[in-house]
Amino acid sequence: MKIFPLRLKPDEDLKQSLKNFASQEGIKAGFVVTSIGSLKQAKIRFANQENSTLLTDKFEILALNGTIATTGVHLHITISDQQGNTIGGHLDFGCIIYTTAEIIIGISEEYAFLRTLDEQTGYYELEIIRKTTENFDIKQSVRRSYKGRARVE
Numbered sequence: 593m594k595i596f597p598l599r600l601k602p603d604e605d606l607k608q609s610l611k612n613f614a615s616q617e618g619i620k621a622g623f624v625v626t627s628i629g630s631l632k633q634a635k636i637r638f639a640n641q642e643n644s645t646l647l648t649d650k651f652e653i654l655a656l657n658g659t660i661a662t663t664g665v666h667l668h669i670t671i672s673d674q675q676g677n678t679i680g681g682h683l684d685f686g687c688i689i690y691t692t693a694e695i696i697i698g699i700s701e702e703y704a705f706l707r708t709l710d711e712q713t714g715y716y717e718l719e720i721i722r723k724t725t726e727n728f729d730i731k732q733s734v735r736r737s738y739k740g741r742a743r744v745e
Contacts (some may be wrong), residue, residue: 593700596697597697600689602691611684614661621661621705625696630693633647634646650706653670
């Protein structure tokens with residue numbers, strides 16, 4: 593396992609920054625080990641909702657969990673407001689850093705994460721591929737196995 597420390601600065605978009613980081617580093621199977629920081633705006637999709645909710649206030653990041661790969665990021669966030677009330681859900685684009693975000697990302701070199709359409713749920717879900725050779729080509733695997741149905745978010 594490799595570890596990548598990452599610090600985001602004010603006005604950066606949390607999800608977009610993590611998506612960009614995955615692309616720049618060529619991350620095939622990453623996950624958030626730990627994260628803290630603050631937001632000046634949060635955009636979260638709550639359970640069983642079609643659309644995200646925009647929250648405009650200052651928030652502490654209490655937790656950030658999920659998977660990160662070049663084929664997509666799937667992250668959940670827990671935040672607290674100025675009174676300590678907590679709320680959480682699916683991280684969306686539009687979570688803007690207030691002062692900082694300190695994120696530690698772990699990388700597995702044994703696996704690759706894909707996002708493929710699950711016919712049962714109707715969503716692009718995690719597909720875990722164990723690498724069998726050092727020359728593993730994730731794009732070839734997606735084309736052969738899933739006929740292009742993997743979504744790159």
